[in-house]
Amino acid sequence: MSNDYKFEGWLGLDKDAVEGKMQWKEFEPKPFTEDDVDIKITHCGICSSDIHVLRSGWFPTQYPCCVGHEIVGRAVRVGNKAERGIKVGDRVGVGAQAASCLKPDCEECTSGLEQYCTNVNCSTYNGNFADGSKSYGGYATYNRTPSHFVFKIPDALDSADAAPMLCGGVTVYSPLKKNGAGPGKRVGIVGVGGLGHFGILFAKALGCDKVVGISRSNQKRDDVLKLGADEYISIDEDKDWATKHARTLDLIVCTVSSPKLPLMDYMQLLRTNGKFVQVGAPEDILPDFNALAFIGKGATFGGSLIGAPHEIEEMLQLAADKKIKPWIEQRPMKEANEAVVDMVDGKARYRYCLVNEESK
Known part of the structure; x- marks a missing residue:
């Protein structure tokens, strides 16, 4: 043909x-x-x-x-x-x-x-x-x-809504689902852009008890709360944010592709056996961090790459249903x-x- x-x-x-x-x-x-x-x-x-x-x-x-x-x-x-x-x-x-x-x-x-x-x-x-x-x-x-x-x-699903889900959406949906996001879990999304806003939407759709948006300034606070987040943390403007919110999250998905990440501070936010998953891919190396930040609470540092075909189908159906x-x-x-x-x-x-x- x-x-x-x-x-x-x-x-x-x-x-x-x-x-x-x-x-x-x-x-x-x-x-x-x-x-x-x-x-x-x-x-x-x-x-x-x-x-x-x-x-x-x-x-x-x-x-x-x-x-x-x-x-x-x-x-x-x-x-x-x-x-x-x-x-x-x-x-x-x-x-x-x-x-x-x-x-x-x-x-x-x-x-x-x-x-x-x-x-x-x-x-x-x-x-x-x-x-x-x-x-x-x-x-x-x-x-x-x-x-x-x-x-x-x-x-x-509208075509304009579905298209960005096929990469941006599944890139955060996959680690959320694989790491148990749902009822009883408290999840943080670092970086509120194209990926991060999907992270908030899908974490809420999966039924997480608490969803926290994390970004540098307070500029996006209102948007994040409108998206459905329960809380917002500005790492530049909220005083002592890492100490104040220490051990409050089971899972953090980081969408930021800048190498300038306060990783040691983010580790403070994890509860015992918590997980930090990096999906943003910087063009430079990530900053150094102390292994004791993980060892001391049995935490896990990992990464996730886009999503498998079965996850894309599952995500699209969830988006349609919710x-x-x-x-x-x-x-x-x-x-x-x-x-x-x-x-x-x-x-x-x-x-x-x-x-x-x-x-x-």
Whole structure:
């Protein structure tokens, strides 16, 4: 089957692309296989990962690169081996991962931990599939992704709301769920941005006894309380906050991607056997901390990477059932360069979603 549509998008040609210098160009997707789904993109969230990759912040980027891994649209071509019963015309989405090996002898893939596969782990953009072809993301007209990583979007979810959940949402949902967030638990979310605001929404939806938003200034206090948090801590403006709130939290999920974290103070907030999970990925190293901060209370320091396919499906259904409404600002796809610059400047409250008006 041939297609009569072009894969075009905003391409970063070098690290200056992050300064609003992406260029609209045609690109060649991976060769189509019977496991694949072609998606006519209607919405694509802007994630901070897009910024890191555009500027080669984490590691050298494979330019040209089309970023965007919070994709929602309509399936326009579906291979005859596609999973999840996806059909042409279905509203579907893609998150931050496009492929893993899925081999029966892969411990990660057979355990529902595909995002940690060490054999083939292809990101939705700036990655390479097993055949060596490059992956291209969602600041574009179309996307092609293997169906194992394509998800039906529940009817109850608006596309602009669902798109940022596919990376930003599941990045916090996964560690919350895995670490027992729910009734009887008290949870802190460090950093109240695109990830952090999802953390508050999902912690409340999971039924946690107490949810605390933690940020530097008091600027976001009102927003955090409106999102449903029970309490707010400003680490710059609340006097003796670490001592005052010592041993009050069972779990802390840290979404901040700055290396300037007061880790020793955050450790004071944990109760005995508490857990600190880092999901924000700084381009620099984390600060030093004293191991006794963990040893002395049996606490755990860990990390979490996006989410597995089954977690994305579970999260989307929870969002639909609980009528979760993230704070999303829609921006035209044609203004992607301006939106990226605004994202870098921290203007998003709390997530931008690019919209292909003609595709809608």
